[in-house]
Structures are given as C-alpha cells and as structure tokens.
Amino acid sequence: MTYAMGAAAGTRINVRMPPGEHELKKLPAGTWAGPVLAWGTGESASSQEPRYEGFVDDVKRDKETQDKDWRHLTLWGDPQRQARVMVIDTEAAESGTAVYRVLGSQGEVLARVTRRRGNIFRFARTSWRVEVSGGPVLRARKGHLAGWFLWWLFSPIWAVMVVLIPLGGEFPRMPMTTRWWRDGQEVVRFEERSYRVLSDWPDMRLTHAVAMLHWVHPTVMGDWSRP
Template sequence: MQIAERELKKLPAGTWPGPVLSSRPGGDASLQVPPYELFVDDVKRDKETQDKDWRHLTLWGDSQRQARVMVIDTESAESGTAVYRVLGSQGELLARVTRRRGSIFRFARTSWRVEASGGPVLRGRKGHMAGWFLWWLFSPVWAVMLVLIPLGGEFPRMPLTTRWRLDGQEVMHFDEGDYGVVSGWSEARLMQAVAMLHWVHPTVLGDWSRP
C-alpha cells in the first residue's frame, strides 16, 4: 500500500495519494477494509469568490488516472457549514456530507453528517468532551505558550481525534494521521470519501492533513 518515492515523482502536478484505511485493533475481526488507495486531483479554490471550505476532488484508483472511483464537489459552503456531494464513477449520487466547522467562541466541536443515498446516516464529532474540558481548563497556560512561539516554543494541539458512528456504534476512527475502520458499513467507498474529505481540512495547528 505504500508508494515508492520514484512513483510519487511521476504523479501529475496537483495529484497526490490519499490516506489509507486500516483495520483498527479491537474492531470487527471479519471486517474487510477497502483494498484500494486512492489518488486525488485537488482543484484549488478561488479565494476571492469561494468559501474556505469549498472543495472539489476527483478520486482515482490508479496513479495514471484511468479508473475514476468518485468525485466530491461542493453543493454549498458558507457561514461555517459546507455540504458536499459524493458522486460515483457514473455520476450517481452516493451521499451528501455536511461539515459544520467548530468554534472556540461558540464552544462547538467540528461535526460531520454523512447521508448515504437510500441508506443510514453516519455522524462524527471532533475530540472528546473530556479533552476539550482539559483544553479550556488550561487555556491560560496555552495563551502564555502562544506568546513563546516566535522564540521556538510549541503551541499544544487542540483535541484532534474524530469518531464516526452509526446508530451509536463506532464505524471509523481518526487519530494522529491514521484512519482505522472499526466495523463495516453498507457502502465501503463512502468510508474512503469521508476520510478524504476529513484529510483535506487541515487544522490550524497541524500541517499533516494536506500536501
């Protein structure tokens, strides 16, 4: 599943390999993780006319971009809420994904809602309540450390872990750059699409999310 460095150099400009899903320890032992690693064409947004959450991604099953798997485009994006359409290789609608941006001023966590066409709804939230509580409890310390960044200090990360659940049961888990699939879902491609969308929304304090 890993791509050799020389292969990466052959990729067209604007194309990069997306995150790979793996089975998470303690999950469903019979789970079959989607076997493909997707390659992404990432259209850059027009910063003057398009919201910062606007995305348009074409997902390919091969580095030569011969086998198109999915397209993710933006249906709407404004005021911290973006709705994305996930389209199959024939243009069929697989799902709508709604992302609501978190806010430290509203004490709101970033949330995800994945509505599969004719199927169930997957929900995800960033971080844990306990983690955010500790973050705010020590916020005066973080403020001091923020001042020290120009001198070489590091600003502690906000909680980054995200869990997606279906009817209360965890389906997929993100932690420190890794996506772990815990249990199966009716449409395996959508797990890859959700991971890809999450991957292209980098955080202020982490540059691992997007090339």
C-alpha cells in the same frame, strides 16, 4: 493493487502527504504529486503487508469567489487517472456550514455530507453528518467533551506555549479525535493521524470520502495542500 470496494472492521486508512517540490525532482518521472490514501489491516502506515492505494486530485478554491469551505476532490484508482473511483463536489458553502455531494464513477450520488464548522469562542465543536443514499446516517463531532474541558482548563498554559513557538516551541494541540457513529455504533474513528474502520462497511468509497473531506479541511496544524 486494484481498488478494494469493501471495508472490513480493522481496516486502517492513512493519508500520505504529497512530496515537496525538491523531493519530487529526485523521484522517478510520473510519480504522483498529490495526496495518497493507503489502506489495509495493518496497525500502522509502515506495515509491510500488501496495501491498497488511491490517488487524490485536490482542486484549490478560487479565494475571490468561493467560500473557505469549498472543496472539489477526485479519487483515482491509478496514478494515470484512468480509473476514476469517485468525486466529491460542493453543493453549498457559506456561514460556516458546507454541504458536499459524493458521486460514484458514473455520477451516481453515494452520499451527502454536511459539515458545520466549530467555534472555540462559542464552545461549538465541528460536526459532520453523512447521509448515505438508501442507507443510514452517520454523525460525528470533533474531540471529546472531557478533552475540550481540559483544553479550556489549561488555556493560560497554551497561551504561553503559543508565544514560545518562534523560539522552537510546539503549537498546543486541540482535541483532534473524531468518531463517526451510526445508530449508536461507532463506524470510523480518526486518531493519531489515521482512520480506522471499526464496523464492516460494504462500500469502501464512503469511508474514503469521510477521510478525504475530514483531512482536507485545514486546522492550525496545517493540511495536505493549501497554503
């Protein structure tokens, strides 16, 4: 299906992880080997209704010269890389703060995104600021204050769970929910591994940019491509 520009309230964006090397060998030649965005109005990624897809190129950073928050992403409307939708490039990245430019297919600036990395020892949550060209500013913070309070309250239990990981235990999950707000109105929410558009948005590229940048930043739970 062709790339859809509008984002109606209720749209859900899911990220499909790239297949592993062994799985990729069993798939037809030419199968897209990178992350895929899938979106529609279904409540889950397994919805049987028609869905749109976007294909993500994720360039790995040079660890010798580039900060850990450096990113370069390209979203294509087709797996043949003929219909470029947008590019996300790094304007600056150092000391826990990174600034990204979101560019349209003709190189026009769609938005400028600032991410400030959180620090659990300073009780600072990861935050996002999206400055839309000619439009509003979106702001977000990782998790809820109540969720972080409970996380620290039960931190001794989490410490025990970490020790048990080699024996088959699971890593204790930090608060992950992230909500982007505009003028007091919630626009996009990340929860349970998917993104939901809660307010009509005229340009789907911006909601996709938010999802791509948010997802590609690794956590202790891992990310879509980086070691």
